[in-house]
Amino acid sequence: MSFRIFSLLTLFLVCLLHGHSQLRAEKPNVIVIMADDLGYGDVSCYGATALKTPHIDQLAADGQRFTSGYCSASTCTPTRYSFLTGTYAFRGKRTGIAPPNAPAIIKPGTETVASLLKRAGYTTAVIGKWHLGLGGEAGPDWNGDLKPGPLEIGFDTCFLLPTTNDRVPQVYVKDHRVLNLDPADPLWVGNKKPSPDHPTGLTHRDTLKMDWSHGHNSTIHNGISRIGFYTGGHAARFRDEDLADKWVEKSVEFIEANKDQPFFLFFASHDIHVPRMPHERFQGKTSLGYRGDSIIQLDWCVGELMKTLDRLQLAENTLVVFCSDNGPVMDDGYKDGALEKVGDHRAAGPYSGGKYSVYEGGTRTPFITRWKGHIPPGVSDELVCTIDLPASLATLTGQKLPQDACRDSFNVLDALLGKADAAGRAHLVQQNNGNNGTYALRVGKWKLQRYDKQTARNIIVEQQLSNTKVPQYQLFDLEQDPAEKQNVIQAHPELAQRLKKQLADLIEQGSSRPGAVAPVEK
Structure with a gap:
């Protein structure tokens, strides 16, 4: 009788451990x-x-x-x-x-x-x-x-x-x-120079261990000037x-x-x-x-x-x-x-x-x-x-x-x-930054670009960012043209129109996941 109980307990423990390992495998x-x-x-x-x-x-x-x-x-x-x-x-x-x-x-x-x-x-x-x-x-x-x-x-x-x-x-x-x-040394962070003699990348450029090229010339820390200003918090x-x-x-x-x-x-x-x-x-x-x-x-x-x-x-x-x-x-x-x-x-x-x-x-x-x-x-x-x-x-x-x-x-x-x-x-909607009206839509091999508030794009030309004028819409075939150099929107007007509508719908409807809904604004 005791052997039977022992066998049942052993079987129970084996099942328990197996179940635990299965649970862990799923998570x-x-x-x-x-x-x-x-x-x-x-x-x-x-x-x-x-x-x-x-x-x-x-x-x-x-x-x-x-x-x-x-x-x-x-x-x-x-x-x-x-x-x-x-x-x-x-x-x-x-x-x-x-x-x-x-x-x-x-x-x-x-x-x-x-x-x-x-x-x-x-x-x-x-x-x-x-x-x-x-x-x-x-x-x-x-x-x-x-x-x-x-x-x-x-x-x-x-x-x-x-x-x-x-x-x-x-x-x-x-x-x-x-x-x-x-x-005793509180931290202050702001967007304006806290005092006339506050060191910056502009006023103390010769002290920097890494020089700035544009924009990063405010408060200096560790020999590098940054965006914005701060004082204190040295420890x-x-x-x-x-x-x-x-x-x-x-x-x-x-x-x-x-x-x-x-x-x-x-x-x-x-x-x-x-x-x-x-x-x-x-x-x-x-x-x-x-x-x-x-x-x-x-x-x-x-x-x-x-x-x-x-x-x-x-x-x-x-x-x-x-x-x-x-x-x-x-x-x-x-x-x-x-x-x-x-x-x-x-x-x-x-x-x-x-x-x-x-x-x-x-x-x-x-x-x-x-x-x-x-x-x-x-x-x-x-x-x-x-x-x-x-x-x-x-x-x-x-x-x-x-x-x-x-x-x-x-x-x-x-x-x-x-x-x-x-x-x-x-499909996938791509954007550049924030919600400033620059989007792209990829569907299969096709890629539509849309520029609402600007007609400039950032592209690496000889490894450096350059702004180049572009039309509001561009269409590319990524299979034939992965580098997006040939705008083929004129050759595919019906496709372009369909993708324009799909992109607009995806933006305006507030959601794209099946079953999802946009929250009600309070």
Whole structure:
């Protein structure tokens, strides 16, 4: 009798453990690594030959490398907004590049990829560049509680660069507070010079260790002048060269602390955004100047995260997504040698445009998924976008999307997982910055561009941004003309008219995800 009871108990425990392992298999850890200003052609697995990115290459070799992977905007704030909320940024307010004192752009109560995963039992963190505003309508209280912020939209913890590093202030934010801030040395951030003798990149240019080329000539910190003004907070200030190390350090701490339960980590790298000031051990390691050196620093970060997963035996239970917030730019305000040393390197790969533009180089970027033992190695040409991660991860973890949430996020999970015959999204709206009326629509091989408020585009000409006059609408066949050099709108009037209407409808109807509806304005 006792043997029978023992056998039944053993069988029960085996079933329980099997069920637990099945549950864990259905809810893998999720790490989204978002690079900053990284172009399609900036890493070696996408064709770069001037430098090597072995850790990113290994991710691609272990999983799916997408050739039609996109972000939804060609600048940082709108892409990050769309990635987190699953809604095109042009539907929101103040979603253009955020100034230093911007209030929180994503309001408390908004459904985000973090809140979805938190509801599914995940511990959630964002570590790295934020640039989505902090605080209420009056803006950040730098000497008090910085909320609302990430913790009010689904993150359990955060360790942030609050804006972007070419904008002030150069301090870390841990959860709701500036880290290491001395009350006797309060932090002030403003858009006007605080005193006549305040040092700036204009008045003290000869003291700079990295000179500016345009726009970045206000307050000086660490020998680099920035956009905006600030004083105080000296004990809280960081060194640019240490940013990547700090992101890795805090990310490893988070992974180790949560290795026994599902976690979601948004690793928001600042590389390779300006000012490009990699750690000394990476400086001079490529022929491309600090821009290239920052790429291999980014690759090192990826390697350190993957080594941590291996050490903790988490690689087979972690979905890793590698992407970028927009395409490349050479001279983005600093004289760091990027343009002069570019040589034959083509940051946007075969595509025209880059950061700030709706040409393919602005939004088509490296996009890789890896989940060892679940995602087969391969290359996919399915159309996927960072805006699709909320809906796809909700499906993965069994969460239902509210009707008025994630309004443009498509469930492309099967494509992300590399399943045979899986389809990506059927169409994608691209934008440049904010909601200023510059859009593009990709449907299959066709690409329509629309310019409402301007007739100029940003395109990389000999690796430098140039403004060129264009008509309001342009049409390109990406199969025949991936570089978007031949406007064929006159040859396809009926197709152009259909795409114009489709784009207008997608913009005006307030949502594009099946079943989603725009919220009622209060």
